[in-house]
Amino acid sequence: MTHQWHDAYRHASTPAHHLDPRSKLFAGLAFVGTVLCTRHWGSLQVAGYPVLLIAAIILARLSPLALSRRILGILPFALLMLLSAVFSRLSYAHVVEALLKAVLSVAAMALFSMTTPFPDLLRALEQCRVPRKLVMFLAFLYRYAAVLGKEVVRAERGWASRTFGRFWWREWSRAGHVLAALLIRSYERAERVYAAMLARGFSSRMPAMHLLHFGIGDLVFIGLSSGLLCLVRWGRF
Amino acid sequence: MAVALEVRHLSFHYPDGTAALHDVSLRVEEGERVAVIGPNGAGKSTLFFHLNGTFRGEGEIIVRGRPLTDKTLYEVRRTVGLVFQDPNDQLFMPTVFEDVAFGPMNLGCSETDVRDRVLRALKQVGMEGSEALIPHHLSLGERKKVALASVLALEPAILAFDEPSSGLDPRSRRALIEFLKSLPQTILIATHDLDLVLDLCRRAVIIDAGRIVYEGKVPQIFDQESLLKSHGLEKPLKLQR
Numbered sequence: 352m353t354h355q356w357h358d359a360y361r362h363a364s365t366p367a368h369h370l371d372p373r374s375k376l377f378a379g380l381a382f383v384g385t386v387l388c389t390r391h392w393g394s395l396q397v398a399g400y401p402v403l404l405i406a407a408i409i410l411a412r413l414s415p416l417a418l419s420r421r422i423l424g425i426l427p428f429a430l431l432m433l434l435s436a437v438f439s440r441l442s443y444a445h446v447v448e449a450l451l452k453a454v455l456s457v458a459a460m461a462l463f464s465m466t467t468p469f470p471d472l473l474r475a476l477e478q479c480r481v482p483r484k485l486v487m488f489l490a491f492l493y494r495y496a497a498v499l500g501k502e503v504v505r506a507e508r509g510w511a512s513r514t515f516g517r518f519w520w521r522e523w524s525r526a527g528h529v530l531a532a533l534l535i536r537s538y539e540r541a542e543r544v545y546a547a548m549l550a551r552g553f554s555s556r557m558p559a560m561h562l563l564h565f566g567i568g569d570l571v572f573i574g575l576s577s578g579l580l581c582l583v584r585w586g587r588f
Numbered sequence: 589m590a591v592a593l594e595v596r597h598l599s600f601h602y603p604d605g606t607a608a609l610h611d612v613s614l615r616v617e618e619g620e621r622v623a624v625i626g627p628n629g630a631g632k633s634t635l636f637f638h639l640n641g642t643f644r645g646e647g648e649i650i651v652r653g654r655p656l657t658d659k660t661l662y663e664v665r666r667t668v669g670l671v672f673q674d675p676n677d678q679l680f681m682p683t684v685f686e687d688v689a690f691g692p693m694n695l696g697c698s699e700t701d702v703r704d705r706v707l708r709a710l711k712q713v714g715m716e717g718s719e720a721l722i723p724h725h726l727s728l729g730e731r732k733k734v735a736l737a738s739v740l741a742l743e744p745a746i747l748a749f750d751e752p753s754s755g756l757d758p759r760s761r762r763a764l765i766e767f768l769k770s771l772p773q774t775i776l777i778a779t780h781d782l783d784l785v786l787d788l789c790r791r792a793v794i795i796d797a798g799r800i801v802y803e804g805k806v807p808q809i810f811d812q813e814s815l816l817k818s819h820g821l822e823k824p825l826k827l828q829r
Contacts, residue, residue, distance in 0.1 A: 470682035470722065490682050497724035498676050543677040546642045550670045551742065552662060552694030560689060560699055 360468045366568070367411035367466045372475035374569035378576040379463040383456045385584050392448055399583030400455050403576075404462065411466045421461040425453055469493050474563050487557050491544075498540070502533060589617040592746055592774040593651055593668070598638060600645030600798075608634040609645060609798045616746075621768075621775040623785040623792040623806070627820030631798040632778035633673070636748045639776070640668040652745065666695060669744030669773075673751040675723075675731035684710070684726075684734050685719035691742040709737040713767070729760040748776045753784050782824040786810065794819050 362368070367375075382403070389396055408418060429450055436446040464472075473493075477486045506529050593616040600609040608631050616622050624632050637643040639651075641661045649656040651664045672678040681687040688706045697705065710716050713733040723731060732752070739747065752768070753761045765787050768775065779785060785792055785806060792809050794802040796819045802809065809815065810827055 468720075468722075470686070473682055491680065493682055494680055494723065540677060543672070543674070544680050546637060547670075547672055547678045547680065548690075549642050550640050550665060551691035551738065552665055553690075554662075554694070558690070558693030560686070560693065560702065562685075 361413060361417065361465045363412050363466075365410060365412050365466075367407065369568075370466075370572055371563055371565045371569045372467045372471040373479060373563065373565060374573050375463055375467055376472070376475050376479070377573060379459050381577060381580060382459045385580050386452055386455045386459075389452075389584060392451070395586050396583060397451070399586070403579055403583060404455065404458055407462055411462065413462065413465055418458065418461055418465065421465070422454060422458050425457045429453060471563070477559055478561070478563060483557055483559070495537075495540070495544075499533070499537060502536060506533060589619075591650075591653070592616050592618045592620070593639065593776075594649070595635070595638070596648040596650070598635070598645050598647030598649065600634060600638065600643060607798055609638075612647070612795070612798070612800055614793060614800065614803075616774060616776060618774055619772070620791065621777070621789045623789040624776060624778045624795055625780070625782065625785060625792055625821060626795040627780075630795045630819075632795055633750050634798075635795065636670060636750050636776070636778055639746075639748050640665045640670050642670070666742060667744055668746045668748060669739035669742055671736055671739050671747065671749045671752065673754060675728070675735035678735040678738060679723040679731060682722060683719070684715070684721045684723060687723060687734065688738045688741050691738060695742065705741045705743070706737075709741040710734075712740055713737045728755050729757070732756065732760075732764070744773065746774045746776070747771065748778075750778045751780070752777060753779065753781045780821075782810070782821065783826055786824045786826060794821070796820070 382400075386400055408415065432449055432453070433446060436449075441449075467475075470490075470493075473486055473490050476489070477483065510529060593614075595612055595614040598609055598612040599607075601607050612631075612635060614622075614635075624635065626632055634643065638645055638649060641649070641656050641664055649664075651660075651667050654660050654663065656664050679687050681690055685706055688709055689702050692702045692705045706719070707716070710718060713736050715730065715733050715737060718726070718730070718734070723734065726734065732755075749768075753764060756764060761781075761784070765784060768777075768788055775788075777785070777789065789806055791804070792806050793800050794809065794815070801819060802815060810823055813823055816823060
């Protein structure tokens with residue numbers, strides 16, 4: 352069994368992991384939407400939104416370190432934002448507000464991806480009537496990113512074993528050959544995958560099954576999270 | 589004995605003009621296990637892609653008495669299960685359950701029937717409990733088993749395996765041989781693994797450069813060292829001692 356770089360999911364048995372992905376997706380998007388639409392940041396909002404997130408992190412028994420690593424992924428974008436703020440002469444308060452919105456939104460989505468297996472997210476999207484072709488595209492991307500990733504690693508090893516320690520920038524022009532080879536291999540694999548689909552009766556429509564279960568717990572979760580979110584957004588001290 | 593599968597004068601050219609099969613004829617009886625052996629690029633996989641209509645060449649394919657045509661295509665695909673060499677090509681869905689369920693869902697089975705078929709097929713290959721797993725988290729041996737389950741879930745009468753033992757360690761290979769022996773279906777195996785052929789099949793055909801060059805009983809073929817050598821093959825290790 353191997354772990355893949357593109358799998359954010361951390362397995363545990365907590366209420367957060369057992370919720371229907373649709374309810375988590377709804378709560379996550381509601382949180383992001385509310386945070387982004389908050390114009391005036393009082394002390395309740397500045398403290399309330401992070402507290403809601405921290406409560407969710409505790410409930411999901413996630414390591415804050417693992418979550419921080421995922422949030423750090425937006426650091427380059429945040430720096431870019433700061434740089435643009437310097438040139439556009441935005442006020443300090445506006446920059447902090449934008450940064451806070453970005454960090455909170457990314458943290459909420461990271462929390463969602465760490466408690467929801469990607470296949471469950473796909474099922475949730477499918478049942479939320481996201482176009483089936485788009486869902487299938489994401490499913491193939493997820494499935495074959497791992498396969499392609501392994502091929503890249505093998506190509507890198509082959510490259511390293513024949514460049515004898517020469518600096519990569521001297522050989523960069525040949526990287527195009529490696530990329531071209533990977534592209535051709537992917538194309539050929541796509542043909543074989545399509546053949547495998549045909550061999551199992553595929554015509555033109557992807558069949559779907561209802562594998563999710565929306566229970567009372569999900570209803571309670573949605574009600575509670577929406578209530579708390581409204582309280583933080585519109586509440587007054 | 590009834591004929592399970594018949595290939596008559598099959599020829600096929602790839603779109604770039606490469607001739608892959610020339611006038612191939614083959615007859616397999618119900619319950620038979622037949623090996624298709626030959627060097628790399630001989631046309632074994634191309635032949636197998638024709639058996640369920642994935643590729644369509646010139647000539648005739650008759651599956652259980654019914655010629656393969658546009659009208660019978662889906663029925664033929666239901667009858668002939670093709671297990672690919674690389675399970676990464678065959679397992680394209682995000683979870684094991686969805687992958688094994690893909691075929692039965694395309695057949696139009698009800699959700700209860702799909703679940704039953706998936707659980708039964710996974711149990712048959714010893715992968716019960718793996719329904720929620722993600723294919724790229726499995727080892728090669730496990731992926732091969734799931735790929736086999738994905739075909740068994742269609743309940744085909746004929747199974748065609750393309751290099752089933754490639755990449756397997758000796759224990760997994762042995763387990764695979766025992767498993768294949770236990771299957772009641774008509775089986776065709778394209779392979780280089782002649783020891784596997786010796787263990788499993790009574791009859792074999794040698795294919796080279798897209799032509800069937802020899803057909804006979806397995807011991808008879810393996811006795812002819814010069815024949816094997818001339819077609820890039822070698823006597824099984826078991827017979828070399």
